Amino acid sequence: MALDVTNVDYSTLNALTKEQYIPTLVDNIKKKSVLLSKFLSSSKPNASGKKIVVPIEYADANSSSYGFYSKYDDLGVYPDEFAKQVSYDWSQAHASVAISGFEERVNDNPEKLVDLLSSKMKSAEKSLMKFFSGVLYGSTAQSAFNDLRTIASASADLGGISPDSENTSGSLEAIWKGAFDTSKATDINAVDASSSYGNALFDNFSLIIDEILREAFEVFHRDSGEAPKMIVVPQIVADAYEQHLSDKKRAPSMASSEIADAGFSGFKYRGLDMLVDPSCPAGDMYFINDEYLRMIHNRKANFSFTGFRQPVTQDAKVGHILWMGQLICTNRAKAVGRISGLPTDYSTVSVAPS
Secondary structure, eight states, rough: OOOOOSOOHHHHHHHHHHIHHHHHHHHHHHHOOOHHHHHHTEEOOOOOSSSEEEEEESOOOGGGGOOOOOOOOOOOOOOOHHHHEEEEEOEEEEEEEEEEEEHHHHHHHHHHHHHHHHHHHHHHHHHHHHHEEEEEEOSOOOTSOOOOHHHOOOOOTTTBBOTTSSOOOOOOHHOOOOSSEEEOOOHHHTTTTTTTTBBBBHHHHHHHHHHHHHHHHHHHHHHSSOSSEEEOOOOHHHHHHHHHHHHOOOOOBBOOOHHHHTTTTEEETOOOOOOOOOTTTTEEEEEEEEEGGHHHHHHHHEEEOOOOOOOTTTEEEEEEEEEEEEEEEGGGGEEEEEEEOOOOSOOOOOOOOO
């Protein structure tokens, strides 16, 4: 039933915010980033608790515990711990919506007050869109959230576990690291400067982008035993790939219709969607197997609105949009690989290789 805005009080504004503005806000946040849309759309509520305890895979079962047998052969039973639990901290985010007493009095008719609320909610929406798209890729500093850059790292702590390359082979600490995290700046700079492209980073990159993609794909598959499910890139990387194909007189295959229907664009690479995400940091691209990544939230704080309240010491009404959740990784070595050191614009000239 439509809300009556001809006689507005704060109970009406609370209902208007919860029923109309919050669903629109969440939908628009999803439109900011193709990955954010994917994770938030599939986010599930998690059981309450001070920590998020998640079972993770880190080793294969003992090879003597499975295999062929004949008739009355003994069936080997060798219990082995191939899964452990890690504890993730909750991450909390908020956006505040405040209407001062002054604003309330100068907008003292229902239509003006609703218009004021609409502009306040639009501002909160833009703030949350920018914040969430930034923290997802690690370009906005936020230590409480498990961003993709951290998950891809070979040295960053995750879930309270520190990777240790010197640890015993096969231990959790030794293999609890991302698929890869590699810079290609040197390779791009080293492209033949005498070519017709000169020393422009973008054109150099377009010459070898297929080599970079092929190597990253093969490293991901070889080291994790599984192929990535998608490649996420900023627009400049997609443009370089398109130029590479154009130089070879080949046309790119477009990404799946599901991606286009969601308002995003991309190409196909080896049957995978190469997705253009406007939130992906310039200079980076990500290889992702989302089977081992998922977003969870607390059912009481999933972009929930607290309602407007008046602080004791202020002439204002203040409400908060609250989110509490986390990006969960269940197998770090198979989840995310990152390539960095890529061009960030179309005209930068590289430094001559030393």
